[in-house]
Amino acid sequence: MTRSVTGPGTTQIADRPGVVDLGPGHSSPSLYPSRELARAVEEVLRDAPGEALAYGANRGPAPLVEWLSSWLANVHGSPVDPSRILVTAGASAALDRLCSLFTRPGDAVLCEAPTYHLALAQLASRRLHVVPVASDARGPTPDALERAAREVPAAQEHVLFYTVPVHSNPRGASIPRDRWSSLCTVAKERGIHMVRDDVYAPLTYAEGVVHPIRADADADATVTSLGSFSKIVAPGLRVGWMITDPEVVDRLGNDGLARSGGGPSHTAAMIVARLCGSSGWDGHLRRLRREYSERRDVLVGALEAELGDLCEWQPVEGGFFVWLRFRHDLDAKTMLREAERHRVSYIPGSEFFPASVAGEGRRYARLSFSYHPADKLREGVSRLAHAWSTPGVPVYR
Numbered sequence: 435m436t437r438s439v440t441g442p443g444t445t446q447i448a449d450r451p452g453v454v455d456l457g458p459g460h461s462s463p464s465l466y467p468s469r470e471l472a473r474a475v476e477e478v479l480r481d482a483p484g485e486a487l488a489y490g491a492n493r494g495p496a497p498l499v500e501w502l503s504s505w506l507a508n509v510h511g512s513p514v515d516p517s518r519i520l521v522t523a524g525a526s527a528a529l530d531r532l533c534s535l536f537t538r539p540g541d542a543v544l545c546e547a548p549t550y551h552l553a554l555a556q557l558a559s560r561r562l563h564v565v566p567v568a569s570d571a572r573g574p575t576p577d578a579l580e581r582a583a584r585e586v587p588a589a590q591e592h593v594l595f596y597t598v599p600v601h602s603n604p605r606g607a608s609i610p611r612d613r614w615s616s617l618c619t620v621a622k623e624r625g626i627h628m629v630r631d632d633v634y635a636p637l638t639y640a641e642g643v644v645h646p647i648r649a650d651a652d653a654d655a656t657v658t659s660l661g662s663f664s665k666i667v668a669p670g671l672r673v674g675w676m677i678t679d680p681e682v683v684d685r686l687g688n689d690g691l692a693r694s695g696g697g698p699s700h701t702a703a704m705i706v707a708r709l710c711g712s713s714g715w716d717g718h719l720r721r722l723r724r725e726y727s728e729r730r731d732v733l734v735g736a737l738e739a740e741l742g743d744l745c746e747w748q749p750v751e752g753g754f755f756v757w758l759r760f761r762h763d764l765d766a767k768t769m770l771r772e773a774e775r776h777r778v779s780y781i782p783g784s785e786f787f788p789a790s791v792a793g794e795g796r797r798y799a800r801l802s803f804s805y806h807p808a809d810k811l812r813e814g815v816s817r818l819a820h821a822w823s824t825p826g827v828p829v830y831r
């Protein structure tokens with residue numbers, strides 16, 4: 435008897451029937467390249483079963499490393515030397531491996547605020563103490579980075595600064611180049627290791643925009659960039675990459691975990707290498723950018739039409755998110771209760787701040803446009819507008 439591979443408990447989250455949940459920042463299942471992946475699986479297992487199903491090279495399979503080395507020029511402006519690339523089991527796993535290498539429980543870690551809430555959860559799991567680096571509309575400020583660095587005990591050997599500089603989760607916006615250079619200068623002076631989570635960098639919706647890893651030569655700080663196939667192929671594959679100093683690649687590629695288990699997600703990495711090397715790859719990426727930018731336009735258009743007098747937000751040039759700010763002194767958690775009553779949801783802003791400054795997120799809400807098709811996005815905003823104009827709700831309209 436063949437067992438079913440679907441059903442409860444199969445995926446991380448399940449859709450709540452009848453609810454438009456604008457919370458999760460997941461890629462759209464309708465955009466997974468499942469047919470192309472099926473072909474890649476078949477080809478890899480036909481042509482190279484011995485290599486694909488073995489323990490993989492510790493630093494990741496050479497075909498994927500080589501492909502990344504040249505393709506990353508489209509994302510970061512110049513090719514990346516293969517000695518600087520480590521294949522990972524996704525950006526989350528990469529962050530964890532960096533923590534295992536550079537931190538000890540109780541260490542301080544600097545973190546852009548607001549930031550990706552589940553990176554905060556990861557740092558908490560490692561028992562790290564998060565020191566927030568405050569942001570203005572252009573991202574974390576160099577002054578705040580200076581101040582935060584002063585809070586790190588002098589005896590601590592390594593200082594990491596976690597940031598999502600391109601199409602930020604949750605801010606939707608990117609750190610401009612001059613601001614990034616200033617942050618690199620502070621990092622270099624203070625010996626801070628910048629960990630930039632670049633999972634949204636390939637999803638830029640304007641043509642010809644690149645996001646250099648090093649802003650300029652004189653601000654040559656230590657920078658590690660984390661990339662992922664979760665947002666541009668499919669998250670269940672658990673394949674990503676890290677661009678970092680060759681010494682870090684060597685250390686992680688030769689630690690006990692790598693020597694025992696080989697490269698992570700090896701078979702999936704071989705399949706991804708075949709997919710990315712196929713003639714359809716550029717078209718796939720173009721399709722993703724077109725679809726997601728249309729969804730962004732739908733969500734932003736609906737927000738402008740229905741909630742423009744109540745909320746404001748920054749322009750979104752890529753990624754998956756709109757970071758709403760209530761114009762009045764309204765609490766996004768209280769507003770969420772009303773929203774849930776009308777079967778629509780989102781993540782309140784306080785989740786994206788370290789606990790010590792969670793109040794700063796009070797007036798914010800993160801809405802994702804990646805997961806739902808256009809009609810659901812319109813319906814979600816219409817429900818929000820309805821929820822927030824109900825008599826008794828503390829809204830000034």
Ligand SMILES: Cc1ncc(COP(=O)(O)O)c(C=O)c1O
Pocket residue numbers: 459460523524525526527550598603631633661662663664669673674
């Ligand atoms: C900023 C950021 N980093 C990392 C991830 C997770 O990446 P991965 O699936 O590669 O672990 C996400 C997913 O939402 C994200 O938004």
